[in-house]
Amino acid sequence: MIPFKAVAIDMDGTFLKDDKSYDKKLFSELLNKMKERNIHFIVASGNQFERTRLDFTEYWKDMSFVAENGMYLVDDGKDLSYEQLDRSLVEELVEFMAQRPELTPALCGKENAYLEKNSDSKFVKMMKYYLPKHKIVDSFEQLPDDVFFKFTVDVPKEKTLSTVDEINEKFAGRVFATSSGFGNFDLILPHVNKAVGLEKMLASWNLTLDDLVAFGDGGNDLEMLKAAGLSYAMENGSDEVKKVADKIAPNNNDSGALKVLADYLM
Template identity: 40%
Template sequence: MNPNPNNIKLVAVDMDGTFARSDYTYDIPRFKAALSRMKKAGCQFVVASGNQYYQLRSHFPGYYNELSFIAENGALVKDKEELVFSANISKEAITSVLDLCKKHPEVQNVMCGLKSAYCQRGTVSEEFFELTNIYYHKLQWVDDFEQVEDQILKFAPTVPVEKTAYYCDLFREKLAELLVPTSSGHGSVDLIIPNCHKASGLKKLVQRWGITPKQCAAFGDGGNDLEMLAYCGFGYAMENASDNVKEVADYVCPSNDDDGVLVTLDQLFPIG
């Protein structure tokens, strides 16, 4: 069944490898034109990513308040500028993660809070901090994670790429029922509260806006998009997506570097 634009009331897009090109640009005039047509059709646009809210909104300067955001892989949900949900990891889970990472010093950990993200001195390099700063625009050095006073949304450990599966299994075993790992590839892992993911964030907005999952379309390319693509009535995998993502999706659209999301939005919400 091909989607009817009159029935689509929510479009959710992952950012890295999906909406943004590899150089992190996108065709702003083309997107603004599509967004205008979507608004006329009564359709909401949601940016759904593992990245920090402040980083995500920086890509939509001057009009981010027209969009909604599911950040930190579902740990933070905003309807325009109104906070809908923020996760709050328990002290027990925080302690368990920190103890586990101390036993595996090759794991470079980032603690992600509501106010900022944090790197602990002596556990990661300056180079890692600078790279992380690209994805977390609010990032601070701290002497001790355990002394941070903030509401913790998730952890974002980086592990050796070739050991990603090993560490996901380890986290799943050692943090059972406290936090669950989800990987977006390239050694990047998010440790999030169970059942807290992009789809759970979408569900909160769907209920808030009085629509149904069948009226939603989603675009993604990685493992942390699987729940979202399965949840929405119309799931689009990018041409550059991994095979398991394409298996879950209903459709495959052009790659992120070929502006696949915008190409599809122009089809779903045609000009004129």
Template identity: 40%
Template sequence: MIKMVAVDMDGTFLNENKEYNRSRFKRIYREMKRKEIKFVVASGNQYYQLKSFFPEISDEISFVAENGALVISEKEELFCGKFEEPLVHEMLAFLSKSPQIQVLLCGRKSAYVDEKESEDFKQTSKKFYHRLKTVTDLTQLEEDVFFKFALSVPKEETEKLVMHLNKEFQGKFVAVSSGHGELDLIIPGFHKANGLEILQKKWGILDEELATFGDGGNDVEMLRKAAFSYAMANGSQAVKLAANYSAPSNEEEGVLKIVEELLELGDEKK
């Protein structure tokens, strides 16, 4: 029996317009609550952005945000990762040598972007980071807890850069691709699956009672973890290899369709 459902957002739960069928989900969520099944949003995006998608229920569901660096359940912060300051400066110095890489530094209070980055990058970042500050120097920031770098790189160089960063900074950072020329640098071991594990321990839920949905490289660990793991039809090859099952694409409301089946609700797009 499923006791917990965890969904990635972009390319998985959301369509290309960054939306989802709210009335259909409302019906599903009502049934999940009736059956005491937990709903978890597991994304590389910022917590403040993620909760905006669920204004009516954000205080009663759980979020594994920033690719696992921040876990908040029913308004309670359960976990917040942290890079030590020297490590942050080491990575900033490394990235400064590659002008084609645009950088966002993510913290508990806010995300930060250097004013020298392109306007297009800054405007795009605002869609995913509702708390975003433009600063003159990322090495001279106000006090915050920093737990992730979000990078925009030339799309054709994404996988090569992931491999290079993981080799260069082994044990210090883990580079994961979220697709489309975007990648994150996260704390080793603090990925989405780790965030789900924190919630599972809180509620006494086994991997055999967990369903996960994803489409990108940053979903692989949580897909491998769950007995009921679903790769979206639009997902990467790595995701399809990691998952036990497949789901229709995000444009076909694949997550909602599969969860309806798991709940034995039937397929009703209302």
């Protein structure tokens, strides 16, 4: 008997290999098996929805998405729900970061992500991959007309943790800074994460987190792995993630998550 009715999977370092590819033949076969058994497949990512949609061009309408670390939910090709940063809070954060020239922010919205034209060129090049739906603006002093999900911020590696701590103290209860690796962090609502988004999506199908198997490798997967009825940390994942997961999946470069699913479904 298959011990889950839904699958939630992180992208970078989990589903994707380091070169951003995945075994499309195996995935297509597994997605068909899941559809036959009425098992939902959910991408749970900190990435922009458009980035993950492009990773699944042929399949995305048969899948569901918990994007932007739980801020934006898409099911059956349609918006299910979204959370947003209050506009006045966005303005405060812009002012705060403007006083710290070592910080380079990208503002992630529902219609587009936004990058300032004077941003560091290396940061812009990296963000163009992760934020394929984006616009370059003169500055964030004049905010575009959009719904805002989060900031992604580039920072010198040695200042990552101290900056995260400073923001979490200054904006406590209003915004939460979570590091996605030394050199960058996200600013999101403190009550939102992948587990919160997944719980909401599962409820729309009359399922609970107990019905879920989840796969992840990094810090923004912790809540999801703790909450899922069955959880797998990737072999290449952090020690923190491995401590909270029920089991270990093979390395992402060996299609580890897909191989685990194949053992259950094929």
